[in-house]
Amino acid sequence: MAELILIGTGCGIPYKKNGPPCFAIKEKERTLIVDIGYDSLYKILKYVNVNSIQDIFITHTHPDHFWGVIPLCFYLKCLSKSTQKSFLRIFGHERVGFFLSFLKDYYSWFERKPEINFFKVEICESGIEVDGIYYYALKTEHSEDSLAYKFVVSNKKIVFTGDAEYNSDLVKFAKDAYILVSECSFLDNGKGHMDIRGFRKLFFESGTEKIVLVHNYRENGFDKALFKLKDELKESLIIGEDGLKINF
Ligand SMILES: [Zn+2]
Ligand SMILES: [Zn+2]
Numbered sequence: 001m002a003e004l005i006l007i008g009t010g011c012g013i014p015y016k017k018n019g020p021p022c023f024a025i026k027e028k029e030r031t032l033i034v035d036i037g038y039d040s041l042y043k044i045l046k047y048v049n050v051n052s053i054q055d056i057f058i059t060h061t062h063p064d065h066f067w068g069v070i071p072l073c074f075y076l077k078c079l080s081k082s083t084q085k086s087f088l089r090i091f092g093h094e095r096v097g098f099f100l101s102f103l104k105d106y107y108s109w110f111e112r113k114p115e116i117n118f119f120k121v122e123i124c125e126s127g128i129e130v131d132g133i134y135y136y137a138l139k140t141e142h143s144e145d146s147l148a149y150k151f152v153v154s155n156k157k158i159v160f161t162g163d164a165e166y167n168s169d170l171v172k173f174a175k176d177a178y179i180l181v182s183e184c185s186f187l188d189n190g191k192g193h194m195d196i197r198g199f200r201k202l203f204f205e206s207g208t209e210k211i212v213l214v215h216n217y218r219e220n221g222f223d224k225a226l227f228k229l230k231d232e233l234k235e236s237l238i239i240g241e242d243g244l245k246i247n248f
Contacts, residue, residue, distance in 0.1 A: 182199055
C-alpha cells in the first residue's frame with residue numbers, strides 16, 4: 001500500500017488551493033518527491049516526515065517546479081545537528097546539476113550534513129532501479145530540460161507529465177498508468193503545454209485508470225470546459241487540490 005500526496009497542484013501563478021507543483025509518493029518508511037516549486041517547504045513539512053525523504057525528482061528547472069530546493073536544502077543543513085539524516089539524492093536533467101553545483105560553490109553551509117548528491121536522469125526503456133523503485137523518464141515538449149517521469153510503486157505505474165505538450169510519445173509513456181498526474185495549463189492552443197483537448201486525448205489514448213488535473217492557469221472559460229470533462233470522465237478525473245491524498 002502506498003500513497004500519493006498532492007502537495008502543490010498549481011502553476012506559475014499561485015492560488016489558495018493550488019500552490020506551485022510538488023508531489024510525494026509515500027511507500028512504507030520512504031518518501032519520494034516529484035518537483036519542489038518555490039513555495040513548497042512549509043507544505044512538505046505539513047504532510048511528510050522530512051527524514052523519510054530520500055529522493056527528489058525534478059521535471060525541469062522553471063522556478064515553479066524547482067526553486068523550493070534551496071529552502072529545503074537550507075532547512076536540512078540547519079537541522080543537521082539534531083537529525084540522523086545523512087543523504088538526499090536529487091535526480092533530473094543535467095541543468096539541475098549545473099544549478100546545484102553553483103549552490104555548492106556559492107554557499108559554505110552546503111558542506112554541512114546531509115550530503116546532497118545529484119544524479120543525471122537516464123532516458124532508458126528498461127527503467128532504472130533506485131532502492132527497489134523503478135523509474136523511467138521521457139523528454140517532453142516544453143523547455144530544453146523538461147522531463148516526464150514514471151515510477152513503478154506497489155506494482156502500479158504512477159506517471160507525472162511535468163510541463164508538457166500533448167504528443168504520441170507521452171501517450172505511449174503513460175500507457176496503462178494507474179495514476180497519471182497531468183498538467184492542463186490552458187483551454188486551447190496548448191503550445192509547449194497541455195490544453196483540455198490534449199489532456200482528454202491523453203486520458204483516452206493512454207488507458208490510464210485515474211487522471212489528476214494540475215497546473216491550471218484558469219483562463220476564461222476553463223471552468224466550463226472542465227465541468228463538461230468531469231461529466232464525461234466522472235470518477236476517473238481528479239481535479240488537483242493541495243493536500244489531497246490518493247491511496248494505491
Ligand atoms: Zn510550470
Ligand atoms: Zn515550465
